[in-house]
Each structure stands twice: as structure tokens, then as C-alpha cells.
Amino acid sequence: MSDKLLYEQVYEKIRNNIMNDYYPAKSKLASIRQYAKSHNISTTTVEKAYHQLAVEGYIASRPRSGYYVMDIHNIKPTSKKRTLKPITYHNHPNDQITPCMFDSKVYKRMLNQVLNYNQESLRKPCHPNGELELRQEIQSFLREERNVLCDVNQIIIGAGIQSLLHILLGITQNQSVMYLEPEFTKAINIFRQYDYKTIAKDNFPDLLKTESDFLYISPSNMYPSGDILKVNDRNKLITWAHTYDSYIIEDDYNYLMRYNSQVIPAIQSFDDAHVIYIGSFSKTLLPSLRMSYMVLPPKLYRLYHKRYFNFAQSVSKLEQLSVANYMKSGLYYRHLKKLSKLYKDKNEIMLTEIKRYQNNQFTIRSTDANLHIVFDFNNKADKDLFIERCHELTYKYQIINDSNSIIFPYSGIENKDIPKVVKTLLKP
């Protein structure tokens, strides 16, 4: 029997004797030497056991007197085996991406590069803002692709929109946020967590008449319509932000998904003092990658600078550096081009197939942007039939405000399967 096991046995025996009151509180234990002799074991073993008992507080040593049992009010460990209701979380096949939309080989190469050449960096904690290499790449990307000019320090990396909003709301002292319906729950809920007043609007002119500290909006691709905020409305919005000294939170997650019109510059490029720009890699790289970034206006950056030590970076360095490599190599840009074409093709096939079944049962909207189509059914029965068929396919759908309108995502449907799927969903 090993010495370690023996000392644990001694420790447990004495502990049990204390817990069962065989060794009453305040009683004196045998000296180490006595205990060792009477049990025929080494003093080292007894010493270790006594030490552990003392560290945990079962006994205490009094100088030049010996070890005494502590007065312990005993609490037994709970040992209930609990079984709780799991969260039923479905992954709908139509709401994913198809294999051709993610190049795992290239991403693997990027990861391995970091593991081979950046080991020293990986062993150090993350920079609070995010790694400089990644922020530099995002800076160039934003300048080239989104007309966003900013200093590399204004960029903060975070694990998704929620992590970034927690930082934003941690450095500002505001109280209200406005948005156009339908709300993006995962973002607006963060404001609710901080007891913000949330102001929902269903039309743009109303919004311009209302005061609010923040406005949450996706001006380059509004949800679910896919419309661009028209230039006049954009300018009115900037004037609005000036008037009330408010901040526009520009969530630009889906700027790329436009098919028959050009991508327009970010609203941040028109007023970098009143716009907080937020971008993400979820739609362009991998839905299960949690990596977003925000560009703070200079005034807010200065507030962040004062309090940065309060915030921990939330994205692992390995993934930050891998994506930085991906961008630096130019492969990310090539991927975006390819993706843009794949999105457009899929969109065209969807529209062609839907038109085959288009009679007076429904009209479609949001056909020029995004990876969903909005069906406006003319009556409830047709809508219900569509929903029933979605259920059969375990497909995702979203009903707009109790109406006969349905948002239907299609990013996860392979092009070759689209004719069959559309037939199944829309056949009379």
C-alpha cells in the first residue's frame, strides 16, 4: 500500500471519529509520535494526515501543547441526483449554411498556423480590446468594404453582439433605446437587463419624432424587408442623432446579402461621432463562430479607455489570430466574393421555383436581400398549410405579428434540393 493511500486512510479515520463525536470537541489528540507508535506507522504519515486535518479546520495545533479537536457543527453533503427538463433547442435544416459556404480546409490551415507559430502568444492572456493583429485587419476591411474610417483602438472584439452591448452599456449612463419592429430580441433584451426604456416603432417617420438615447438599426439591410434605409431617411436619421445627441447602433451583420443592388456604405461613414458600428463573422464565416466587433465613437472610446480593466476579452486568442490570418492572406476576401455569388445563385433558384407555384394564394417580399423570403398569404388556410408542411420538414418559419405573413429562411437548403423543397411546401 502506498504511503499516500495510508495517510489518506489515517486522515479519513480521524475525520470520521471527529464527525461521529468519538473524538469530542476540544479533546486533545494523541501526539504525532504517540499515534505513529500505537498504529505502527511512520511519523511522516501521521504528520501529513494531521496537517490536512488542520488545513481543513477539523483540528488545530496549540503551540507547545499539541493538537485539539475543533467544535464542528456538522453539515452533510447533499447527494440528491437531480434530473431537470432540458431546453428543447432545434437546429432547423433550412436555417443553417450548406457545406460549400464554409471552407473547413482553409480554416483548419489558419488554426494550425497559429498553433505552430504563435504558441508564445497563446500562453499569454488576451488583450482586453482584442488582439492587435485582428483589429488591424478589421480596420482595413472596414475601410475598403464599408467606408468606415477608424483608429485601430476604436475597435473592440467580443463574443457576439451581447458581449459587445454589455461593454457599451457598462461605459455609458443612458436610459432608453428605440428600434423598428420586429425587435431583435437577443440585442434588445440586453437593454432590458439594464432597466432601459425600450421604445418600439413600426414606422420610420414616427421614429424621427421620438427622443431616445440609443437607436438600434440595420440601415444597410433592414429586417425582415431587406430594404436599404433611403438616402433621405439616412440623412434625417443623422440629423436626428445630432438633435438629441443620441447614438445610432448600426448592426451591419448582413450588409453583404444583397442581390440586385450594390452594397451601400455604412451609416458610420457619414457621422462617426454618433454611430456605434457593429459587425460579425457569423454570417460570413461560420454560424457557430462567436466573434463580433464594434467601432466606438472617439468620445465613447475615451470612456472605455478609463475603464477597460473592468472588462475581460471574451473571444479565445486562437480564434482571433486564426481569423486575422484568414483576412491577412486575402483568402477571406476571396471567400466573401464566392459567398456573395453563392447567395445570389441560391436566391435566384428560390425565386424561379417559387414563381412556378405562384397563383393568387400568396405574394412574396424581401426577395432582393437576406437569406429568407417573406410570404404574404391571402388567407389563413393557405398559411396554415404552409406551416404544417414546414413542421413535417422540421423547417424553421416565423409568423409576423399574428398576420398571414411568414418569414422563411432558406440558407440551409442545397441548390439541387430547392425544386423538391419548394414543391413540397407550395404544391396546391
Next chain:
Amino acid sequence: MSDKLLYEQVYEKIRNNIMNDYYPAKSKLASIRQYAKSHNISTTTVEKAYHQLAVEGYIASRPRSGYYVMDIHNIKPTSKKRTLKPITYHNHPNDQITPCMFDSKVYKRMLNQVLNYNQESLRKPCHPNGELELRQEIQSFLREERNVLCDVNQIIIGAGIQSLLHILLGITQNQSVMYLEPEFTKAINIFRQYDYKTIAKDNFPDLLKTESDFLYISPSNMYPSGDILKVNDRNKLITWAHTYDSYIIEDDYNYLMRYNSQVIPAIQSFDDAHVIYIGSFSKTLLPSLRMSYMVLPPKLYRLYHKRYFNFAQSVSKLEQLSVANYMKSGLYYRHLKKLSKLYKDKNEIMLTEIKRYQNNQFTIRSTDANLHIVFDFNNKADKDLFIERCHELTYKYQIINDSNSIIFPYSGIENKDIPKVVKTLLKP
């Protein structure tokens, strides 16, 4: 010149003419056919340019009449090149891990396994709680290593302590948190963000007399002393939680770093209804990996279940599944054993070397746990000399409450360099 470039040129020319008032508001544009003819270009090109201008709101078409210029209140893009003060964030060589503490080859194998065999899963979004594979592994790990019994659904994965606390504070309606000084700023600050009353205590008996909704504590390895919460105090703490119906947040990040006494069971094992257990992979796997987990008491899990759709998972699936593989293969357990020995060896070498220079200038504490040592200097001059030498080496140190006591981390110093480093820091 490609068609795309041509249409962009037409678009830009017309847009500039509108912005410069050459085409005044409300004026009618040439028809597509006219414009094409007069510029000797195809109607398709003009149509694309007009479409883009209409999508962005510079012009609008009136049915059976033609295209008209909109009345635009012009705002020019900002184009200031800003340069802002960066955050000076130092990576101190003594506060990292040494190369032998991270096996990059094994971790690379785990990542590549996921990229080879779990591609379909990677293309789907993350489960809000975290991937089931990882939660199952954490469940067994906690049962075997920390005496923590829980259902797999009680486990929530998050990108560090801050992400987890945001979820916790998002499902509870509490108002106060208590902790023993010195505070762990990154955690306590989250409570401040939600306007919690923060109650700092400098001794344990005081803490037991005070009411608070939450208590934030690391009972298996208190900071910076490395002490274990004695069994009597632990029991008093559980009684305290019952009395006030409060929650103990058990931050167990450093349970493993004990050298001359056994690791003790988590306090969660004694009362799973009043303890929120939090663990992390930062100290055992890689400091730049952002992955932690919390075990919610059943009552809090039920609240989370009602609101889970408000929260997004913050850890990328690739890393979740890689760590799950690492645990499942048994290699993580082997790594922990190795790490435990490496920590102990380094600790012993440090203590031996420090003893060479120990005269009546200082005493040391916190020698039996953690990867730092506390030096209590007898006078300011000796403390200042030590600090000066830390600066020369760009080493990290932390002064405790304006005293002559200094917390000195040593995890990043290679064993072979320890004699030289200790000499440099402590020579008379």
C-alpha cells in the same frame, strides 16, 4: 471596361449631379431609353444604375411618368483620420505559463478532429447552454474531481466569468453582493454594472453577520492567502446562506493549485440549492482560452429555462467540441496530473531559492497554494527595491492595500531560470 464598372460610373455621375444640385430636386430624369441613347450605352446599364439610385433613395419612379430626383438634405461623409491613445496592456513574463504547461500538439489534434468529423455540427448555431457533449464531460469531471453532483442541464457554458455573471444577473432580481477583500474586480464590476450594492469585508466573522443576496468567494483556495475555508467556517457559511436564503457563488478557478495538502471538495457538494458553482479552463488549459462554466441550483435553472432565448451562447462551437474531445479521451485528466506535479515542483524550487536570501528583511506567505508568493517586507525601502527590480525585468507585482506586502506571480518563470531570477530580485 466591364459592364459592372460602367454601370457604377453612370450611377456615380448621376448621384454627384444630384448632390451638386445640377439635377435639382423634383426634376425629371431622362428616361432609361433616352439616357442610353444619348450616352451611347446599353439600356441594361442605365437600368441598373437607375435601380441602384432608386434603392438608395436618390431618385424615385412614378408609375407611367418616369424617374424624378428626390429632395435630399445632404450630409457629407465624415473622413477624419483619428488617432487615439492605445491601451497600454503589458504581458508580464512572470505572469504567463511556461511552454511545458500547454501541450499544443494534443490540442491541435483535438481541433483537427472536430474540423474533420463535426463539420455538419459546426455549420449549425450553438446550443444556448453550450454543446451537450461538453456539458456531459464537465458533469463527469465535476462528479469525480469536485464532488459536485448535478444534472447536465444545470451546466451553462460561457466565455469567461463575465459572460456567466451576465446570465446569472439576467435571471435573478437581486440587489446586493458581498465578498472578502481584495475584490476580484472583473467579477464584482459586473454587479456594479447592474447597480448592485457591493459589500466588502476584510474578515470572515463579519461576513457571517451581514445579510446579502449573493456572496462571491473561492472557498477551496482563497485569494491571495491560498487558505482553505476551514470546515467550521464552511458549515457556518452554509448556515448563513440558509438563514438569509442567499446564494454563494463559488468561484473554483484555482482549486488544483495546492501543494502540501489535499484538494478539498467543492462547497457546492454540501448545499446544491444555495451554491452557484463556477469553474474555468483558463488555469488548467490555456490562459488565452475563454471558456468557463457554471452549475445553477435547480431553482435558478428553472428561471433560466423560461428565458434562455434571451441569451446567446458565447463560446465558439469548435472550441467547445475540442475541449469535449480532450476530456473524453482522458488526456485532460492526464494533463491535470502532470500540471499538478509541474506546479508543485515550481513551487518547491521557488521556496528553496527564496530561503537562500531570507534574512530579517521579509517573511513570506501563501506558499502552499497558487502560483504567486506574498512577500511581507519589514520596511518600505526593501519593498521599493524589490519593486524597482520587478520593473527592470518587466515583471508583474501587486501591492496589497498600500502596505509593504507584495503579491508576486511566478507561473511564467522557467524552473531553470528561477535561481537567477530570485537572485536578481532579492540579492542584498
